[in-house]
Amino acid sequence: MSNQNFITVHPFALDHSTAGRVLFASEVGGVHVSRIEFEPGFELGHHYHKETLVTCYTGIGSLCVVFEDVVTKAQQEIRMDAGGCAIQIPTHVAFTMKSIGSSTASLVLFSNKKLNTDDNYIYEVTPPSDQTSTP
Amino acid sequence: MAIQNMKNPESDHIFCFKEDSSKEGRTLSHVQVGGVFMSRLVIDPGVVTGNYFYTNTHVLMSIESGTVVARFEHVHTKEKRELQLKPGEELVEIPKKVASATKNIGNEKAVIVFFSDKPLRTSEAFHYKVF
Numbered sequence: 001m002s003n004q005n006f007i008t009v010h011p012f013a014l015d016h017s018t019a020g021r022v023l024f025a026s027e028v029g030g031v032h033v034s035r036i037e038f039e040p041g042f043e044l045g046h047h048y049h050k051e052t053l054v055t056c057y058t059g060i061g062s063l064c065v066v067f068e069d070v071v072t073k074a075q076q077e078i079r080m081d082a083g084g085c086a087i088q089i090p091t092h093v094a095f096t097m098k099s100i101g102s103s104t105a106s107l108v109l110f111s112n113k114k115l116n117t118d119d120n121y122i123y124e125v126t127p128p129s130d131q132t133s134t135p
Numbered sequence: 136m137a138i139q140n141m142k143n144p145e146s147d148h149i150f151c152f153k154e155d156s157s158k159e160g161r162t163l164s165h166v167q168v169g170g171v172f173m174s175r176l177v178i179d180p181g182v183v184t185g186n187y188f189y190t191n192t193h194v195l196m197s198i199e200s201g202t203v204v205a206r207f208e209h210v211h212t213k214e215k216r217e218l219q220l221k222p223g224e225e226l227v228e229i230p231k232k233v234a235s236a237t238k239n240i241g242n243e244k245a246v247i248v249f250f251s252d253k254p255l256r257t258s259e260a261f262h263y264k265v266f
Contacts, residue, residue: 006214007207008228012197026226028195033226033250035197055168057152059175059199060246082246083175086166088148106199106222108248110171 015116018044023116034109035059038099045096047120049089052113057086061105065097066127077128080107094123155256158184165254174249178203178239185236187260192253194229198222201245205237206265215265220247236266 012024012035020042024035036044038061048070058080066077070092079100080087089095099105113119152164152175160182165174178184178201188210196205198220208215210232218227219240229235239245249255 004230005212006209006230007216007233009218010226010228012223012225014223022223024223028226028228031250033195033197035199035223037223055171055173057166057173057175059248083152083154083164083177085149085151086168086173088150088168090148108173108199110173110250 020044025115027114030112032109032111032114034111034115036107036109038063038097038105038107040099040102040104043096043098046094046122046124048094048123049091049113049119050121051091052111052115052117052119053091054089054109054111054115055086056089056107056109058082058084059106059108061099061101061103063097063105063107064100064127065095066125068094068123068125070094070123075125075128094121094125096125096127160184163256167254170252172249172251172254174251174255175199176237176247176249178237178245178247180239180242180244183236183238183266186234186262186264186266187236187256188234188263189231189253189260191231191259192251192255192257193231194235194255195226195250196229196235197226197248198224199246199248201239201243202241203237203245203247204240205235208234208263208265210234210263234263234265236264238266 015023
């Protein structure tokens, strides 16, 4: 419960369930604030949301992110550096995010629903650089 | 595809931070997404930032890297609190009329992130020394 007259300290709930990343989550007034720490080289994602709207940016380090529209299959590969740009991830856009630096990277997020719940739909995103053309 | 080309970044879904390095020892970057203002403050070791309160802005803050001491004081009741903040430990909700200041007590740059319903450091920010 927030104290409207003075500060309120909301602890982050930690999720270590996946090796290579830690998810920190908290909620204030219906807004879910999260951060994800990536070990170097760790990749997550390969899913999309149908209802969860996520806005995120890189807190520290660098991430390579690939988005794919699950309907049109259009792809976009981008590099997200700390302090660069924030991105709103629309629903029905799948993504994969990989830490590309030599030290821990973090992603700062806020969303209308809690992350890592039953609104994750598995979708394999193949980065353009990994795709091989057939003759 | 809704997400546009990052080489020409600004689009309906991409919002680039604007940087303010006007004060020595800290860089404040901010971006607005919908009605939410996201800010990222990088502080050099030993530097104190803040010493402001807002009359109509609600702020959330947490630490992304480094170790920071934050002090808070309600400008009317004078209630005070000091916290040592580290990455991933807590999200601090700061209501209006609570002044705050942060000091990087580590040996490397510290990064603090903020979410707010109005932009930080505006005409609605009033100086109030707590650190």
